[in-house]
Amino acid sequence: MDRALPTSPPLFASVDDVVARLGETGYLANKATATSVFLADRLDKPLLIEGPAGVGKTELARAVAQSTGAELIRLQCYEGVDEARALYEWNHAKQILRIQSSSAGHQDWDETKLDVFSEEFLLARPLLQAIRREDPTVLLIDETDKADVEIEGLLLEVLSDFAVTIPELGTITATRKPFVILTSNATRELSEALKRRCLYLHLDFPDADLELRILASRVPELPEAIAEQMVRTIGVLRAMQLKKLPSVAETIDWGRTVLALGMDTLDDDAVRATLGVVLKHQSDQIKAAAELRLN
Incomplete structure (x- = not known):
């Protein structure tokens, strides 16, 4: 059965x-x-x-x-992750120490074998x-x-x-x-x-409305006008052929960055200065600067 x-x-x-x-x-x-x-x-x-x-x-x-x-x-x-890293493995170093200790005390091998393959020596992954x-x-x-x-x-x-x-x-x-x-x-x-x-x-990137709600939830002090501009800009970046598209977490980080710097507007200078928060490859930043006409 x-x-x-x-x-x-x-x-x-x-x-x-x-x-x-x-x-x-x-x-x-x-x-x-x-x-x-x-x-x-x-x-x-x-x-x-x-x-x-x-x-x-x-x-x-x-x-x-x-x-x-x-x-x-x-x-x-x-x-390269394998069964030993995903499921379990034996603590070989501890087993060797126990075997050496048992050998010095003349313990029978059958007893030692049962001992070293017990719960005490199991490393659960x-x-x-x-x-x-x-x-x-x-x-x-x-x-x-x-x-x-x-x-x-x-x-x-x-x-x-x-x-x-x-x-x-x-x-x-x-x-x-x-x-x-x-x-x-x-x-x-x-x-x-x-x-x-x-x-x-x-799961795909959220639409603009949902991302605005996420931003408002995670960075409630961020002015609505800046949040809207930020989400629009992120949308433009995600439509580009970049090595790494901005994540939702990076949108949130961008909002926190603007607050930390005390910025009250997201003009071209502000975007240029903080672009590294959302784009982590120089080639992506160069492409974005051209697309957003920051140069």
């Missing part, structure tokens, strides 16, 4: 509840985003969020954790940490597309059964499923098998 998968009590009561509670953390979600979060919670399925860098994918996971009082556990993916937690948990698998294709097999196994088999200790099964969010900047296609396990949400 198939083993029943663990379940979790719902975190959100409705789509409107998602909007309200995320808003309390400062994350202003549109209806599509809130609906995806609600369905992932209610259907007990991982949520795969794709979109360009800087649109708020990771911030959404943080907001879900904060709004529900859940612990956020993050697996940061990168080229993010996937195992999330599976073992009994309290509400948000597992963020960040920038999944940066990991090697081989790691997707491990993710599939974990997301299918929420159980991990450690040969020396046996099978560890989740008693409460974490809320799983995977993010991807779409630098490569994720496998269809992994996508089938998930609900899918594409």
Whole structure:
């Protein structure tokens, strides 16, 4: 008989509840985003969020954790991340010390072997940490597309059964499923098998109205006229072919910069002086200066 998968009590009561509670953390979600979060919670399925860098994918996971009082556990993916970094590994240095100590005390090897492959020597990594937690948990698998294709097999196994088999200790099964969010900047296609396990949400940069609301929420002291000009300028920059488009976080930083400098207007001189807050490549700044006619 198939083993029943663990379940979790719902975190959100409705789509409107998602909007309200995320808003309390400062994350202003549109209806599509809130609906995806609600369905992932209610259907007990991982949520795969794709979109360009800087649109708020990771911030959404943080907001879900904060709004529900859940612990956020993050697996940061990168080229070369492996099972030892994602799931678990043994503390080899500590094992060697114990073996040397046992050898000096003439302890039987069979006893020593059982000792060094015990919980005391296990280093749990993010996937195992999330599976073992009994309290509400948000597992963020960040920038999944940066990991090697081989790691997707491990993710599939974990997301299918929420159980991990450690040969020396046996099978560890989740008693409460974490809320799983995977993010991807779409630098490569994720496998269809992994996508089938998930609900899918594409996040893009917010429209001007939403970005104005975000700016007003995060930098309430910023004059409305400057905020509007700032959002218009950011929109122009995002329409350009740049190495790195300005993120929402950089829009917020720009607003805080203007306040810190005591600027009461965003004229050409002010934009030129603060362009480095939103554009981090010299070639992008040169292109932007020409497009905005700052020269």
